[in-house]
Structures are given as C-alpha cells and as structure tokens.
Amino acid sequence: MPSPLKNQLRRFFAITCYPLIVLILIGYSIFVLQQGIDLGLAAFSSVLIIIAYFIIMERLNPFKTQWHPSKKEWSRDGLCFILVIVYGAFSETLVRVIALQLAPIENTLSLAQNAILAILVGSFIGYWLHRLEHRHLFLWSFHGIHHRPNKVTVSNNSVVHFLEVLLSALVIQTTFLLLGFSAEGMFIAGQFTALHGYFIHANVNVRMGWLNYIVATPELHRFHHSVELKEAGNFGSDLSIWDQLFGSFFYRPDSSPIQVGVTKPYLFPSAFEVAKGILHPFRWFISKRGNRPRYTKSTPLPQEYDIESRSTPSTVDIRKR
Numbered sequence: 001m002p003s004p005l006k007n008q009l010r011r012f013f014a015i016t017c018y019p020l021i022v023l024i025l026i027g028y029s030i031f032v033l034q035q036g037i038d039l040g041l042a043a044f045s046s047v048l049i050i051i052a053y054f055i056i057m058e059r060l061n062p063f064k065t066q067w068h069p070s071k072k073e074w075s076r077d078g079l080c081f082i083l084v085i086v087y088g089a090f091s092e093t094l095v096r097v098i099a100l101q102l103a104p105i106e107n108t109l110s111l112a113q114n115a116i117l118a119i120l121v122g123s124f125i126g127y128w129l130h131r132l133e134h135r136h137l138f139l140w141s142f143h144g145i146h147h148r149p150n151k152v153t154v155s156n157n158s159v160v161h162f163l164e165v166l167l168s169a170l171v172i173q174t175t176f177l178l179l180g181f182s183a184e185g186m187f188i189a190g191q192f193t194a195l196h197g198y199f200i201h202a203n204v205n206v207r208m209g210w211l212n213y214i215v216a217t218p219e220l221h222r223f224h225h226s227v228e229l230k231e232a233g234n235f236g237s238d239l240s241i242w243d244q245l246f247g248s249f250f251y252r253p254d255s256s257p258i259q260v261g262v263t264k265p266y267l268f269p270s271a272f273e274v275a276k277g278i279l280h281p282f283r284w285f286i287s288k289r290g291n292r293p294r295y296t297k298s299t300p301l302p303q304e305y306d307i308e309s310r311s312t313p314s315t316v317d318i319r320k321r
Contacts, residue, residue: 114185
C-alpha cells in the first residue's frame, strides 16, 4: 500500500513534471544562443535531454507500471530512434537542396516574434498533416505504424515511418524557409515541438489542468491512441487550440482510454517487425496479386472525429459540467 510520503511525491511530480522541463529547456536555449553553439548540434542535444528526462520521470511517477518497456521493446525503440536520426538527416539535406531554389520573403521580425510565429505556423500545419494522416488511406498506411504499439511511452514515440518524417520536414521546414524565419527562431520552435512530441507520449502521471486547453498533453494524447475511434481526436501534437477550433478536441478529466493501439492490428505488421513496417505502405507495389501476405492487405481507414459528437458529455463540453 502506498505510503503518505509516496503519494505526496507522486502529486508533486504530477504538477511539476512539465514546468520543470520547460525551465530546463529555456535555460539551455539561452545558453546556446549566448554562446553561439551550433544550432543543429544543440537541437539534437536537447532531444537527448528531453528523452532522458522523461525516461527518469516514467520511473519516478509512471501513469501505468504495465507500460514500462520490456527489453524487447527497448531494443525496438532504440533501433527506431537510430532510424529516425537517419530519416531526419536525409530530410534535412533534401530541404536544404530545395532551399537553394527558393526566394524567401524578407524577415525583419525580432527573435521573439520569429519564434512565436514559427511555433504557430508549424503547429497549424502539423495539426492538419496529422489529421489528413488519419483520413487518407495511403497516409494512414504509414502513420498507422506509429499507432501499432499497445502502449504509449516516450521511447515508442520513435516508432514512426520514414515517409512521415519526410513529409513533415518537406512541408513544415520548407514553409519556414519561404517565410524567412531566422535560424534562431526555428531553433526555439523546434525545441517547443520536440518537447511536446516526447511529452505527450510519456508514460508519466501528470495533472495539467487548464493547460490541457492550450498545449497538447499526455492526458489528451492517450485518447488519440485509443482504439475507440469516437475518442481518438486530439490531432495537435504541441498545441491543443487547433483541436478546439476545428472540432477534434476530446478530454475526460481524470480518465484514460481502456486500450490503445489500432482497431484491427492483424492488418498491420507486428509492432516489432520494423522492416515489414517500413515496407507496409508499398504493399501493392512489392507483392504479386493473389500472393500478398496478410500484412499487405487493405488497411482500414479510421473514422475522422465526429464534430457533431461534441455535444456529448465526454468531449470539450465537459468544461461546463
């Protein structure tokens, strides 16, 4: 039975988990910009800081102890993280090549204005890309790989398809370059995006309260991974304001989905079959008709969040109760 001290510590970590890492990254960003450290190296280092922080928090104050990764899951997630680094490097190189052909608009904004606008623009585009990935069959065929695990943890945030990394980089980073955002502004925006990308997947017991209506949180994102499609809204990965504006916000305070994953897992490769996951979207091109293995069969498209269902007590209207 948990001791009173342990309960107090859990409540403390539930409240301070998010603001503490925000303060750490603010301090780190100020240091990087003042010292003139290479922004690419600094961005990668910050990702390692974020991951290490939430891995520790997952042990100190887990949301579900059953979600602690097994050795097999650690191996898979480690491999996927290495692949994400490779995907990211390739995507960045491609964006740089495209940038040579662009004529960005002149930007005379301050660092703060650059950072805020980059966060808003990147978040808005990211929201709609993510929503489309749940609507378009081909996009879902590779985004569904991320939903295949039956846990939501900071480590399996890296279980993503390279096409998803490439698509996001091409659309968002190219837009940033066209708008002429400064490198420093994009660095700060990248810090914000990386923080929330790992935070929302962290198996950490947090209580975000009113912040759920501003930023994306684990409390919201676990519902996004629910196998119950009626509650699998919350497409925002950093800001939740877009979900509220466009009718995809779902929040039940002090509640969580019964099960996470995909509704028909047998139509996807196993979460541990990384190579098959990479090939999955190309199943029609690599398999002969009549000789397709199970994982190459048609992928079910999840229903988009029903905007009309916002009138139910389990959605955003719960704030009125």
